[in-house]
Amino acid sequence: MTGRPRAVVFDLDGTLCDSVPDLTAALNRVLEEQGRPPLPAATVRTLVGDGAAVLVRRALAEFGGLPPEGAEPHIARFIALYEADPSARTRLFPGVAETLGRLVEAGAVLGVCTNKPLRATRRLLSDLGIAARFTAVVGGDSYPTRKPSPEPLLGVLAALGVAPADAAYVGDNEHDAATGLAAGVPRVLLLRYGYARVPYEELAPPGGPVELLDGFVDVPRVLGF
Numbered sequence: 536m537t538g539r540p541r542a543v544v545f546d547l548d549g550t551l552c553d554s555v556p557d558l559t560a561a562l563n564r565v566l567e568e569q570g571r572p573p574l575p576a577a578t579v580r581t582l583v584g585d586g587a588a589v590l591v592r593r594a595l596a597e598f599g600g601l602p603p604e605g606a607e608p609h610i611a612r613f614i615a616l617y618e619a620d621p622s623a624r625t626r627l628f629p630g631v632a633e634t635l636g637r638l639v640e641a642g643a644v645l646g647v648c649t650n651k652p653l654r655a656t657r658r659l660l661s662d663l664g665i666a667a668r669f670t671a672v673v674g675g676d677s678y679p680t681r682k683p684s685p686e687p688l689l690g691v692l693a694a695l696g697v698a699p700a701d702a703a704y705v706g707d708n709e710h711d712a713a714t715g716l717a718a719g720v721p722r723v724l725l726l727r728y729g730y731a732r733v734p735y736e737e738l739a740p741p742g743g744p745v746e747l748l749d750g751f752v753d754v755p756r757v758l759g760f
């Protein structure tokens with residue numbers, strides 16, 4: 536890529552918004568309905584990043600074991616609860632709305648590539664007032680595979696009509712680093728305020744294509760806008 540990218544694709548949870556409070560609320564409703572104790576938000580934060588089904592499976596399996604009926608009905612219940620109200624306690628990280636506006640004004644086309652189910656993703660982007668910034672949005676259930684597979688990111692870029700070589704990907708965790716690299720995107724930025732389960736320094740060895748940022752407002756400068 537010479538100069539600034541034509542497209543910038545963003546992860547959602549832990550990158551654009553702090554969604555842990557609403558994920559925690561929906562998850563704890565599901566646990567409460569089974570007579571299980573609630574999980575603190577700090578624990579739920581460590582379970583996010585592989586989509587709704589894995590979030591519920593991890594919560595059930597790691598904290599009390601699978602019920603006899605299995606995880607499926609509880610996954611469905613969680614998704615229904617979360618989709619109905621994904622934004623009551625969820626906030627954009629500082630500078631996100633303004634920075635997305637700057638990028639669009641500077642001529643970038645923007646997309647979202649998240650492991651969150653697509654319906655909840657669309658509703659959350661709309662509730663947060665940023666849906667119109669994105670030309671293409673892909674969720675964890677949009678393709679047969681989800682991140683760290685490159686399939687969803689390649690799908691967003693195809694929808695945007697931009698080659699991976701002309702794009703940047705901005706995320707917050709180990710899956711985002713792996714996804715960006717596997718898709719052949721030359722610039723991969725990670726926000727170090729996010730929900731990674733691996734130390735950020737390990738995800739971005741010096742001299743490699745993955746770069747660490749402290750704040751969302753740094754995205755345009757780092758990408759040459």
Ligand SMILES: O=C(O)COP(=O)(O)O
Binds near residue numbers: 548549584587648650
């Ligand atoms: O795990 C999820 O539901 C979504 O996480 P992501 O937006 O960081 O991909």
Ligand SMILES: [Mg+2]
Binds near residue numbers: 548550708729
């Ligand atoms: Mg994330």
